[in-house]
Amino acid sequence: xxxxxxxxxxxxxxxxxxxxxxxxxxxxxxxxxxxxxxxxxxxxxxxxxxxxxxxxxxxxxxxxxxxxxxxxxxxxxxxxxxxxxxxxxxxxxxxxxxxxxxxxxxxxxxxxxxxxxxxxxxxxxxxxxxxxxxxxxxxxxxxxxxxxxxxxxxxxxxxxxxxx
Amino acid sequence: xxxxxxxxxxxxxxxxxxxxxxxxxxxxxxxxxxxxxxxxxxxxxxxxxxxxxxxxxxxxxxxxxxxxxxxxxxxxxxxxxxxxxxxxxxxxxxxxxxxxxxxxxxxxxxxxxxxxxxxxxxxxxxxxxxxxxxxxxxxxxxxxxxxxxxxxxxxxxxxxxxxxxxxxxxxxxxxxxxxxxxxxxxxxxxxxxxxxxxxxxxxxxxxxxxxxxxxxxxxxxxxxxxxxxxxxxxxxxxxxxxxxxxxxxxxxxxxxxxxxxxxxxxxxxxxxxxxxxxxxxxxxxxxxxxxxxxxxxxxxxxxxxxxxxxxxxxxxxxxxxxxxxxxxxxxxxxxxxxxxxxxxxxxxxxxxxxxxxxxxxxxxxxxxxxxxxxxxxxxxxxxxxxxxxxxxxxxxxxxxxxxxxxxxxxxxxxxxxxxxxxxxxxxxxxxxxxxxxxxxxxxxxxxxxxxxxxxxxxxxxxxxxxxxxxxxxxxxxxxxxxxxxxxxxxxxxxxxxxxxxxxxxxxxxxxxxxxxxxxxxxxxxxxxxxxxxxxxxxxxxxxxx
Numbered sequence: 001x002x003x004x005x006x007x008x009x010x011x012x013x014x015x016x017x018x019x020x021x022x023x024x025x026x027x028x029x030x031x032x033x034x035x036x037x038x039x040x041x042x043x044x045x046x047x048x049x050x051x052x053x054x055x056x057x058x059x060x061x062x063x064x065x066x067x068x069x070x071x072x073x074x075x076x077x078x079x080x081x082x083x084x085x086x087x088x089x090x091x092x093x094x095x096x097x098x099x100x101x102x103x104x105x106x107x108x109x110x111x112x113x114x115x116x117x118x119x120x121x122x123x124x125x126x127x128x129x130x131x132x133x134x135x136x137x138x139x140x141x142x143x144x145x146x147x148x149x150x151x152x153x154x155x156x157x158x159x160x161x162x163x164x
Numbered sequence: 165x166x167x168x169x170x171x172x173x174x175x176x177x178x179x180x181x182x183x184x185x186x187x188x189x190x191x192x193x194x195x196x197x198x199x200x201x202x203x204x205x206x207x208x209x210x211x212x213x214x215x216x217x218x219x220x221x222x223x224x225x226x227x228x229x230x231x232x233x234x235x236x237x238x239x240x241x242x243x244x245x246x247x248x249x250x251x252x253x254x255x256x257x258x259x260x261x262x263x264x265x266x267x268x269x270x271x272x273x274x275x276x277x278x279x280x281x282x283x284x285x286x287x288x289x290x291x292x293x294x295x296x297x298x299x300x301x302x303x304x305x306x307x308x309x310x311x312x313x314x315x316x317x318x319x320x321x322x323x324x325x326x327x328x329x330x331x332x333x334x335x336x337x338x339x340x341x342x343x344x345x346x347x348x349x350x351x352x353x354x355x356x357x358x359x360x361x362x363x364x365x366x367x368x369x370x371x372x373x374x375x376x377x378x379x380x381x382x383x384x385x386x387x388x389x390x391x392x393x394x395x396x397x398x399x400x401x402x403x404x405x406x407x408x409x410x411x412x413x414x415x416x417x418x419x420x421x422x423x424x425x426x427x428x429x430x431x432x433x434x435x436x437x438x439x440x441x442x443x444x445x446x447x448x449x450x451x452x453x454x455x456x457x458x459x460x461x462x463x464x465x466x467x468x469x470x471x472x473x474x475x476x477x478x479x480x481x482x483x484x485x486x487x488x489x490x491x492x493x494x495x496x497x498x499x500x501x502x503x504x505x506x507x508x509x510x511x512x513x514x515x516x517x518x519x520x521x522x523x524x525x526x527x528x529x530x531x532x533x534x535x536x537x538x539x540x541x542x543x544x545x546x547x548x549x550x551x552x553x554x555x556x557x558x559x560x561x562x563x564x565x566x567x568x569x570x571x572x573x574x575x576x577x578x579x580x581x582x583x584x585x586x587x588x589x590x591x592x593x594x595x596x597x598x599x600x601x602x603x604x605x606x607x608x609x610x611x612x613x614x615x616x617x618x619x620x621x622x623x624x625x626x627x628x629x630x631x632x633x634x635x636x637x638x639x640x641x642x643x644x645x646x647x648x649x650x651x652x653x654x655x656x657x658x659x660x661x662x663x664x665x666x667x668x669x670x671x672x673x674x675x676x677x678x679x680x681x682x683x684x685x686x687x688x689x690x691x692x693x694x695x696x697x698x699x700x701x702x703x704x705x706x707x708x709x
Binding site for chain 2: 010011014015018019022026056059060063064066067068069070071072
């Protein structure tokens with residue numbers, strides 16, 4: 001089963017998110033991440049979700065989403081055709097001995113230090129899933145206290161647009 | 165104009181003449197305004213029945229059925245009926261009262277989140293927050309309920325909003341919902357492929373579902389079948405899509421269908437599925453060799469294609485009637501004589517036996533429904549409940565000419581038949597027709613209160629109750645799954661005097677314990693202008709197959 005990234009244009013209405021999450025819950029679809037935000041037009045919102053599904057299930061997910069009256073358009077953000085990024089904050093152990101090494105790794109990944117305390121740092125990184133995973137892998141030995149991921153969001157490249 | 169009045173005005177503009185409802189605190193302003201409306205309110209006896217009345221009314225009239233209940237318990241009582249309409253794709257609009265807007269979310273008296281509770285089984289739903297939105301929302305609700313794949317739409321209306329005064333009311337005629345544009349016409353490329361496939365197939369069958377009836381495509385299906393010589397099998401919901409006295413008619417498929425129909429499916433090399441979802445019920449006992457059969461799937465709901473059967477060879481999203489006409493726009497004549505001969509042999513190998521030689525006492529319901537077919541008019545509507553009574557009525561009562569067969573096929577909701585049959589009666593008051601409501605003693609007792617409505621309005625609903633003192637279908641399943649004497653919770657132990665019940669409601673009652681008595685009673689009942697109850701004693705061990 002592969003991971004797919006879907007982008008939805010929906011009406012900015014009461015209950016839309018509940019309809020979508022309810023649909024996934026009752027039909028047993030796996031949802032890995034979900035982000036919601038406004039668009040240039042106040043009447044619409046944009047939802048980006050990543051799902052793990054085989055081709056047939058993915059097809060059903062798209063069709064079932066399209067059946068919802070408040071969902072205007074569903075597109076798949078495919079690798080190469082779209083920019084997909086995730087924002088992650090990581091609180092990592094860092095003292096006088098390790099701080100500079102953590103910062104060095106962060107620089108390599110173009111992550112930035114957004115909070116400094118005596119025993120920890122908070123790092124901010126934006127990137128693709130694989131970049132984020134690679135970074136977490138490198139930071140892990142220093143002791144990750146906690147991290148939070150925004151979920152993937154993305155936009156089609158070039159002239160393609162979902163259309164408001 | 166006060167919003168409550170505006171609501172009724174909007175419904176009048178949708179040609180609503182009859183609604184089925186039950187009042188309550190959160191509906192006080194709407195009921196006050198209803199007094200001055202042209203819309204007739206039918207007081208049901210339990211909100212649970214209200215969507216079924218609306219469903220029977222919608223199925224008979226082709227209009228959208230409307231039901232109404234107050235907030236909280238009134239609204240939650242609608243839930244089963246709304247889900248029933250959803251699973252059978254019946255166009256109804258459910259209006260519910262809601263607590264005042266400033267009380268929503270506070271667990272106020274009679275507050276329930278009916279919007280949230282019904283999202284899984286409504287086609288769409290609204291919680292009105294601004295009275296100015298009412299004309300648009302009501303117009304959209306009727307549009308959504310009745311177009312594309314029909315279904316129930318719920319509108320939740322807070323009480324304080326009903327009392328608001330609105331200046332400059334603007335009614336809405338045109339609907340433009342960006343996220344809702346149903347497809348009626350089939351994709352020309354796929355239609356062309358389908359025609360080629362139909363022509364090259366050797367053993368094709370048409371698998372007709374409820375969608376054929378919802379799109380009123382019976383005439384087109386008949387012509388298509390006759391032009392191509394392809395035999396027609398229906399699902400439970402598809403009963404009535406094709407005349408049962410036609411030589412190309414091949415019965416009802418599925419877990420409770422005819423054995424010969426399922427065998428024919430097994431022998432087919434091409435299934436032309438029209439307006440059906442290839443549900444578990446429909447495909448049990450017949451898709452063992454789906455590997456050897458190709459599938460053309462015609463459905464107005466794209467999500468039904470590929471949902472239950474993975475390998476759809478030719479998907480056609482569109483309306484049954486439109487797509488059938490598109491298929492017939494080309495020469496599709498073919499020779500199916502060899503296949504029809506094979507089918508004749510299958511019919512002979514698996515005959516319909518009616519259990520005519522049973523030694524069980526009481527009424528043989530299979531023979532009874534077959535006989536009732538011969539004495540009722542050609543435009544009879546039969547509404548079947550759920551259980552053994554439903555299967556017997558579905559399989560042995562003949563749907564020919566303009567007869568109609570309604571049942572809760574998808575959700576399998578007991579206590580559907582009596583209120584739905586009453587809904588049919590309300591839809592045909594100007595041209596009364598024969599309406600049979602078939603139920604068991606179980607389903608009858610689940611909605612007995614609705615007899616009050618039938619009696620009050622003197623509706624010509626002829627109830628045929630199969631009384632085996634058991635919840636027969638579940639009992640049979642207990643027998644089939646666990647063996648004899650593994651019955652559990654399926655005895656109805658108190659012997660109700662149903663004749664006294666009928667008398668209490670001033671409904672003419674008949675008790676029959678032989679087929680002759682039952683048929684005589686039904687004949688007499690048909691001659692009565694008003695409601696009747698024919699109680700048919702059936703042996704508890706008389707089972708389905």
